Amino acid sequence: MNADRELVDRVLANAPGAFERLVGQYQGLCWHILLRLVREPEDARELCQETFLRVHQTLHQYRYESALKSWIGRVAYSIGLRHLERQRLPLAESPQEADGSSLLDSVADGFDLEAAWADTETQRRVFAAIDALPPLQRTLLTLYHLDELPLAEIAEITGLAINTIKSHLFRTRLRLRERLEPTLETAA
Amino acid sequence: MNMTRLPDDEQIEREWQAQERALEQERRGVDAAADEVVVQRYRLFARALRQPPVDALPADFARRVAVRTAVLGADGSVNAGFERHLLQAMITAFGLAAGAVLVTYGADGLSSLFEVARLGSVLGGRWLLALLACVGVSIAAQRATAHRHR
Numbered sequence: 589m590n591a592d593r594e595l596v597d598r599v600l601a602n603a604p605g606a607f608e609r610l611v612g613q614y615q616g617l618c619w620h621i622l623l624r625l626v627r628e629p630e631d632a633r634e635l636c637q638e639t640f641l642r643v644h645q646t647l648h649q650y651r652y653e654s655a656l657k658s659w660i661g662r663v664a665y666s667i668g669l670r671h672l673e674r675q676r677l678p679l680a681e682s683p684q685e686a687d688g689s690s691l692l693d694s695v696a697d698g699f700d701l702e703a704a705w706a707d708t709e710t711q712r713r714v715f716a717a718i719d720a721l722p723p724l725q726r727t728l729l730t731l732y733h734l735d736e737l738p739l740a741e742i743a744e745i746t747g748l749a750i751n752t753i754k755s756h757l758f759r760t761r762l763r764l765r766e767r768l769e770p771t772l773e774t775a776a
Numbered sequence: 777m778n779m780t781r782l783p784d785d786e787q788i789e790r791e792w793q794a795q796e797r798a799l800e801q802e803r804r805g806v807d808a809a810a811d812e813v814v815v816q817r818y819r820l821f822a823r824a825l826r827q828p829p830v831d832a833l834p835a836d837f838a839r840r841v842a843v844r845t846a847v848l849g850a851d852g853s854v855n856a857g858f859e860r861h862l863l864q865a866m867i868t869a870f871g872l873a874a875g876a877v878l879v880t881y882g883a884d885g886l887s888s889l890f891e892v893a894r895l896g897s898v899l900g901g902r903w904l905l906a907l908l909a910c911v912g913v914s915i916a917a918q919r920a921t922a923h924r925h926r
Contacts, residue, residue, distance in 0.1 A: 607841075607842045607845055608838045608839055608841075609838075611837070611838035611841050611842060612838040615833055615837055619829070619832070619833050620829070623829050623831065632831075636833060636837070637837075637841055640841045640845070641844065641845060644845040698813070699813045699816050699817060700816075701808040701817075701819050701823075702808065704820055711824070714820060714821060715824055718821070729825050730825065732799075733825035734825060734826055734827075734828065736803070754792075758788070758792055758795065761818060761821060762791060762795075764821050765817055765818065765821070768820075772817055772820070
């Protein structure tokens, strides 16, 4: 928090290079959020820029109630959501679709992770399945797996309850496994 | 009607633990051979999810955004400070150009400049009046608009 405070103070005092440092520090997180939400790299780049312009305009309102990272992530998430609304794109799947997952009773023995990962076709299917997820699920998985954010921080960014996030993570990962089970059986 | 078998809490917990273990093992880069098959399968997704996106922001993104915020003020309009700096730069450039003209053409250049100015004052009387009329009309229109909005 002290590092956040020092950086924010320097940006508010217009110290040379301070805002560039802030952008450099958090652009990765914003990029992941926006790219996962809107999918189109060109749109995500523009929204990322809009995010940091907004951060610059409203940084004086930041009250240190959460980590600066979460606060900036929240700005990026809101801007991404607004973009989806404008494009009339759904954020998450309908409740009927979300209810469709069932637990898989058993799996075949002898699965070789390294061999499956080395198989280009399996890898392509895994990435395609992730890419086909609804924006919210894609974003939550990325924040949890790639950015390694704890559930509490994801909750601050998205405004969702921790249990809701856990439920999304659980169902989405289960569904990925379900969808790819035939491919994984072949790889085994 | 949904015919899906509803899992009990214990099954859900076991599946969740397998997912979480897969995430943890991938983070730590532990050899997968000792993992249960179900964990290994989840590790495949965990590994894919840990790959950074192929598309990336431009390498100079932070610098570009910082330059843009220096141009734009806190409200998103062009920064007054930036305008002032720009004006100062233009005045300096104009002064340097005038100095260069003086050094290059010397007194001859100055006298021809005065000659042009004298000619301009003779011809410019009417134009000056027209210019003042334009400015007057513009100010009056501005005040009328402001009055209407009040």
